[in-house]
Amino acid sequence: MSDFKIGCHLSTSKGFLHMAKEIISLGGNTFQFFTRNPRGGSAKAIDEADVKAFHEYAKEHGIEVILAHAPYTLNACSADENTRNFARETFADDLVRMEYFPGNLYNFHPGSHVSQGVEVGTDYIVEMLNAVLKPEQTTTVLLETMAGKGSEIGRSFEEIKAIIDRVELSEHLGVCLDTCHVYDGEYDIVNDLDGVLEEFDRIIGLDRLKAIHLNDSKNPFGSHKDRHEKIGEGSIGVEAFERIINHPKLKHLPFYLETPNELDGYAKEIELLKGLRK
Ligand code: FE
Ligand code: FE
Ligand code: ZN
DSSP states (O other): OTTOOEEEEEOOTTOHHHHHHHHHHTTOSEEEEESSOTTOOOOOOOOHHHHHHHHHHHHHHTOOOOEEEOOTTOOTTOSSHHHHHHHHHHHHHHHHHHTTSTTOEEEEOOEEOTTSOHHHHHHHHHHHHHHHOOTTOOOEEEEEOOOOOTTEEOSSHHHHHHHHHTOTTGGGEEEEEEHHHHHHTTOOTTTOHHHHHHHHHHHTOGGGEEEEEEOEESSOTTOOOOOEEOTTSSSSOHHHHHHHHHOTTTTTSOEEEOOSOOHHHHHHHHHHHHHHOO
């Protein structure tokens, strides 16, 4: 059981030590957090004493990995130049801050091309990644699989692969698979998990897969809506999650809940999933 890396999204407002203690109290051993206000804006200065206390606590309590999430407003492929510049500056700043936590993960939404088309959007995303990734960084940057809502890029494995292929320092790139998003995006992880993973492996390569967002979906298969639901209360269902967390090709990965819950709800879901883990 201790090899099961499970956690949830936590509020970052009280610092890193606080999040570490919180996830342990919820029964987990890893967590996701926003690097700054999810709607964007400036990040709080790094508190070095908090970082030091976090590392000590994490080591004592078996927290081996953490996952940062870029703000939702970060859109590397916006039609607006100011928005693209904000994305690049925020991303670069986040990567500098991530080096206080060497060897961890930083996830972002590839972006929405609005009406420019997937090709132009992809060009902008590649341009940003080529500008911000550094050879010496220890952080792995994850492209999140998206539901395909509106003009989101990253709905298909091919779209993600097209980005990775054109990034010079692609050894620093990986993928975070969101169960709600891929199910909304017409990948049938309920009835054909093996088939979806084979497709992922053929197109992107399973060695790129570094984290899983565990969310049920409020909507049916292929709906492209991106509305997360509590585990077992949506269209994906508990049995599919049991297969996902125990799948031999996935079970070593860290799993993160982003379900509509307060802390007590997260604790219950973590307990449920630990009970399903073989
Ligand atoms: Fe996300
Ligand atoms: Fe997600
Ligand atoms: Zn989502």
